[in-house]
Each structure stands twice: as C-alpha cells, then as structure tokens.
Amino acid sequence: xxxxxxxxxxxxxxxxxxxxxxxxxxxxxxxxxxxxxxxxxxxxxxxxxxxxxxxxxxxxxxxxxxxxxxxxxxxxxxxxxxxxxxxxxxxxxxxxxxxxxxxxxxxxxxxxxxxxxxxxxxxxxxxxxxxxxxxxxxxxxxxxxxxxxxxxxxxxxxxxxxxxxxxxxxxxxxxxxxxxxxxxxxxxxxxxxxxxxxxxxxxxxxxxxxxxxxxxxxxxxxxxxxxxxxxxxxxxxxxxxxxxxxxxxxxxxxxxxxxxxxxxxxxxxxxxx
Amino acid sequence: xxxxxxxxxxxxxxxxxxxxxxxxxxxxxxxxxxxxxxxxxxxxxxxxxxxxxxxxxxxxxxxxxxxxxxxxxxxxxxxxxxxxxxxxxxxxxxxxxxxxxxxxxxxxxxxxxxxxxxxxxxxxxxxxxxxxxxxxxxxxxxxxxxxxxxxxxxxxxxxxxxxxxxxxxxxxxxxxxxxxxxxxxxxxxxxxxxxxxxxxxxxxxxxxxxxxxxxxxxxxxxxxxxxxxxxxxxxxxxxxxxxxxxxxxxxxxxxxxxxxxxxxxxxxxxxxx
Numbered sequence: 001x002x003x004x005x006x007x008x009x010x011x012x013x014x015x016x017x018x019x020x021x022x023x024x025x026x027x028x029x030x031x032x033x034x035x036x037x038x039x040x041x042x043x044x045x046x047x048x049x050x051x052x053x054x055x056x057x058x059x060x061x062x063x064x065x066x067x068x069x070x071x072x073x074x075x076x077x078x079x080x081x082x083x084x085x086x087x088x089x090x091x092x093x094x095x096x097x098x099x100x101x102x103x104x105x106x107x108x109x110x111x112x113x114x115x116x117x118x119x120x121x122x123x124x125x126x127x128x129x130x131x132x133x134x135x136x137x138x139x140x141x142x143x144x145x146x147x148x149x150x151x152x153x154x155x156x157x158x159x160x161x162x163x164x165x166x167x168x169x170x171x172x173x174x175x176x177x178x179x180x181x182x183x184x185x186x187x188x189x190x191x192x193x194x195x196x197x198x199x200x201x202x203x204x205x206x207x208x209x210x211x212x213x214x215x216x217x218x219x220x221x222x223x224x225x226x227x228x229x230x231x232x233x234x235x236x237x238x239x240x241x242x243x244x245x246x247x248x249x250x251x252x253x254x255x256x257x258x259x260x261x262x263x264x265x266x267x268x269x270x271x272x273x
Numbered sequence: 274x275x276x277x278x279x280x281x282x283x284x285x286x287x288x289x290x291x292x293x294x295x296x297x298x299x300x301x302x303x304x305x306x307x308x309x310x311x312x313x314x315x316x317x318x319x320x321x322x323x324x325x326x327x328x329x330x331x332x333x334x335x336x337x338x339x340x341x342x343x344x345x346x347x348x349x350x351x352x353x354x355x356x357x358x359x360x361x362x363x364x365x366x367x368x369x370x371x372x373x374x375x376x377x378x379x380x381x382x383x384x385x386x387x388x389x390x391x392x393x394x395x396x397x398x399x400x401x402x403x404x405x406x407x408x409x410x411x412x413x414x415x416x417x418x419x420x421x422x423x424x425x426x427x428x429x430x431x432x433x434x435x436x437x438x439x440x441x442x443x444x445x446x447x448x449x450x451x452x453x454x455x456x457x458x459x460x461x462x463x464x465x466x467x468x469x470x471x472x473x474x475x476x477x478x479x480x481x482x483x484x485x486x487x488x489x490x491x492x493x494x495x496x497x498x499x500x501x502x503x504x505x506x507x508x509x510x511x512x513x514x515x516x517x518x519x520x521x522x523x524x525x526x527x528x529x530x531x532x533x534x535x536x537x538x539x540x541x542x543x544x545x546x
Contacts, residue, residue: 017290017293018291018298019290020277020289020382024298027420028417029419029420060426060427091298144298147301151333
C-alpha cells in the first residue's frame with residue numbers, strides 16, 4: 001500500500017485529493033519529478049532535488065519545504081510502503097487560486113508508487129518509436145504538460161510502436177518521457193536543446209566518459225541513417241535500445257554492443273548505489 | 274455559496290476534490306469551458322455544448338453525459354447558488370489512471386462561480402496589453418493549458434498591462450484568454466487561425482454583420498499601425514477596448530466609436546437573452 005505527502009500531511013494515496021480550484025487542474029500549471037530508489041535509497045537525490053528546485057524557480061513557484069525535511073518525508077514514505085524500493089512522484093502546482101489564475105501558495109504532493117520495470121524482451125529486441133513533428137514547450141522544465149503523448153496514444157499503438165520521438169524542422173529533441181542517444185563508432189551523441197536534461201541521461205554520460213567521445217549538440221534526423229545504434233534513457237527505462245524509428249531500421253536492426261555495454265555499466269552502478 | 278457537479282455527484286464546491294492520480298493534475302490532460310448565464314439562462318448554451326463536444330472529441334475523451342442531462346445539472350446548480358446569474362466552469366480531464374498515462378474514464382467537473390465583471394474604468398479608458406512571442410498549442414481546443422499567462426504574470430504587472438497579445442513570426446493570434454479584433458474604417462478584422470473560436474467572438478461577428486465588413490483571416494502585427502481601434506472579446510470581457518499594445522498607441526489612444534457601438538449591441542443582446 002502506498003502513502004503520499006500533501007502539504008505537510010501524510011495519508012494513504014487513495015485518501016489524498018486535491019481541491020477543485022487547484023491551478024494544476026484548472027490551468028495545467030504544475031511541475032513534477034519522478035525517480036526510483038535503489039537499495040532503499042533515492043537514486044541521485046542531490047541531482048533530482050537540484051532539478052526540482054530549478055524547475056520551481058523557472059515556474060515562479062516557491063518551495064515551502066527544504067531538502068533535509070523532504071528527504072525525511074521520503075524515508076517515512078518508503079517505510080510505510082512496506083517495499084525496499086519504490087518510485088517517487090513529486091507534483092507541485094500553482095495551488096488553490098481564488099480567481100483561477102493568480103498563484104497564492106503552491107500545492108506539493110509526494111507519492112510513492114510501484115516500480116514498473118520495462119519487460120526484458122524490450123531490452124533483448126529493442127523498441128520501435130515513431131517520429132512526431134513536435135517540440136515540447138519549456139522542455140527544460142519538467143512541467144506536467146504531457147498532453148502530446150496521451151493524444152498520440154492511438155497512433156503509437158497503430159504503428160505497433162512504444163513511444164514518440166519528437167523532431168521539429170529536422171532536428172531531434174527527445175522521446176515523450178525520455179532522452180535520446182545515437183552511437184556512431186566510439187561517439188555517443190545526444191541532443192542538447194529542447195530537451196529535459198534527464199538524470200539518467202546525466203548518469204549515462206558520466207559512465208560513458210572513459211569509453212566514448214560524448215557529443216552533446218543538436219542532432220539532425222539525417223544523422224539517423226548512418227547511426228550504428230540508438231537508445232533512450234530514463235529512470236524506468238535505464239538504457240533501452242531503439243532498433244526502429246518509423247520505417248527506418250537502426251544499424252542492423254538488432255540491439256548493439258554499445259547500448260548493451262552502457263546498460264551493464266548502469267546496472268552495476270545502481271547495484272552499488 | 275457555490276456547488277459543483279463531479280461525475281454524477283453534487284456537493285458544495287469546497288467539499289469537492291479530485292484524487293491524485295487524475296491525468297489533468299499529473300499530465301495536464303484536460304479541457305475546460307467557461308460561460309455565463311443571463312437572466313438565469315446559460316448564454317449561447319447550444320454553441321458552448323457543441324464546442325465542448327468538439328474539444329472532447331479532439332482530445333479523445335468520451336462524453337459520458339448528454340446535453341439534456343447536463344442542462345438539468347446547470348439548472349440545479351444555478352438554483353443552489355442562490356444567485357440569478359452565475360459563471361459556469363466545465364473541466365474534463367483524462368480521469369484517474371493506474372499507470373499515470375492511459376485514459377480509462379474521464380473526470381467531469383461542473384462548477385458555478387461568481388461573475389467578476391470587468392471594472393467600468395477599463396471600458397471607459399481601454400486596456401493595455403503587451404506582445405508575447407508565443408502561440409498556443411492546439412489553440413482550437415479549449416484545453417487547460419494556460420501556463421503561459423501565469424508564467425508571464427510578473428511581466429504583465431511590470432508593464433502595467435492587463436494581458437498578453439500572442440504573436441508568432443509577426444502574425445497575431447489571440448490574447449491569453451480572449452479573442453482579438455481590429456477596426457479599420459467599416460472593416461472588422463479578426464484572426465482565424467491559432468485561435469480558440471470564442472463564443473463571444475462568434476456572437477460579436479453575428480451582431481456586426483449589418484454594419485461592418487467582417488474579415489476572418491490571418492492578421493499581421495504590421496496591421497496594428499493603421500488600425501482605428503482594437504478590442505478583445507470573451508464571456509467576461511464582452512467587448513473590451515484595447516488602447517495600447519506594448520509601446521504602440523492604437524488610433525488616438527481613446528476608446529473608439531466602433532467598439533462602443535458593438536459593446537452596446539452586445540449589452541442589448543444579453544439584456545433580452
């Protein structure tokens with residue numbers, strides 16, 4: 001059973017509710033974050049907290065709780081969950097608003113959830129994604145704006161794909177909820193603009209430093225044609241190979257050695273977290 | 274005191290709450306509508322219902338309640354409010370989601386609210402707006418995505434302005450929550466793309482037919498320089514003159530006769546609604 005924290009109170013998640021004048025609900029004004037624990041400890045907590053703080057600042061939302069106090073809440077919620085490891089979801093909205101538009105005091109919600117690992121067949125075979133002519137507004141901020149992928153759910157299913165790969169004007173940014181990398185020889189290339197700078201992305205870049213030349217820069221659609229491999233990174237996906245993008249097969253269509261190597265490095269890293 | 278309807282139940286608004294797995298809250302997946310009553314009757318109800326239905330279809334959300342049943346809810350809520358006239362807010366989200374991304378069953382919320390009329394000094398002097406380099410995603414759908422104007426609240430205040438006028442690449446679309454018109458001689462000109470087709474806009478166009486040549490077409494920033502008048506339309510604002518756009522004074526900087534004429538026509542129309 002999961003519990004959640006809402007503005008200072010902890011209760012079972014199914015008893016938590018947000019009043020109907022909340023600006024997240026009425027105006028889409030909210031930000032979130034999501035991360036896992038490994039061995040009962042929040043993964044890359046310092047980095048997540050820093051990002052959450054930055055997102056809050058960019059959305060002009062004051063953080064009414066400090067880092068240490070929040071960490072104590074996380075520990076409390078893990079213990080109540082009865083699991084060793086959980087996923088955490090933070091949601092902070094513009095709060096209740098008398099005139100449906102002015103921010104008064106943010107609402108902060110912290111939930112534990114079950115971890116839903118990616119099926120192992122996806123790591124063995126790689127996934128298919130489809131291109132979508134789209135770029136996220138304020139991609140650097142982890143806002144709650146994920147309308148696009150929900151709207152495109154039918155198109156994804158119809159293409160027997162797993163996700164969207166956003167591109168605009170021939171420039172690739174990211175998947176709907178994860179970052180994008182290509183491998184060319186010893187080069188590891190990932191977009192550096194119109195993307196959320198994922199914590200798993202950052203971890204993978206760090207783990208890759210000794211074996212790859214890492215390039216963070218704009219990536220064009222045309223570069224997919226001679227890529228050896230492609231993969232996506234996120235908390236849940238870790239390092240997940242992409243073997244098909246729309247009609248295009250990446251490399252030889254099989255999971256490549258570099259993605260496998262980085263996934264192993266990542267799994268070693270979290271084992272000792 | 275206001276009451277609200279939530280998925281079949283009616284309760285005082287301050288007792289209504291939405292569970293924390295709602296896709297409107299978690300993912301910004303929601304749409305809304307807003308309209309007033311005049312003489313106790315929902316203004317342009319047929320048009321609002323049609324638009325709400327269209328928005329729902331475009332967001333792949335099934336409407337689980339019909340028009341007649343909804344109308345009965347509106348009448349019930351008006352009566353409970355104790356007021357002759359109220360504002361109605363509809364919010365429909367993707368509903369509760371087990372995996373935080375898949376739509377199962379939408380949540381529908383219908384609230385009454387107090388009407389907050391525009392201060393009469395704004396009708397007498399006109400308002401100032403500032404230009405914002407922005408265009409709404411899916412502007413035709415009245416989604417809950419109003420992040421931009423909340424984010425820009427400080428900039429609006431700092432400029433002593435009332436609102437934003439969105440433009441992208443030199444093409445004007447709309448204000449943050451209302452439509453935009455300019456007057457040149459006997460011509461009434463209003464953008465026809467990247468805009469929400471407002472019901473007040475539609476009403477004003479209808480009321481203007483006999484006295485104006487109405488042009489619904491793309492409108493360029495450059496056309497502001499020789500506009501005689503400008504105004505904005507919405508449920509709350511009716512026909513509200515705009516006398517300044519950023520550093521540019523419109524016409525002679527005073528409220529013009531055409532906006533005044535259309536406001537009078539609109540006020541006559543609602544008097545007899």
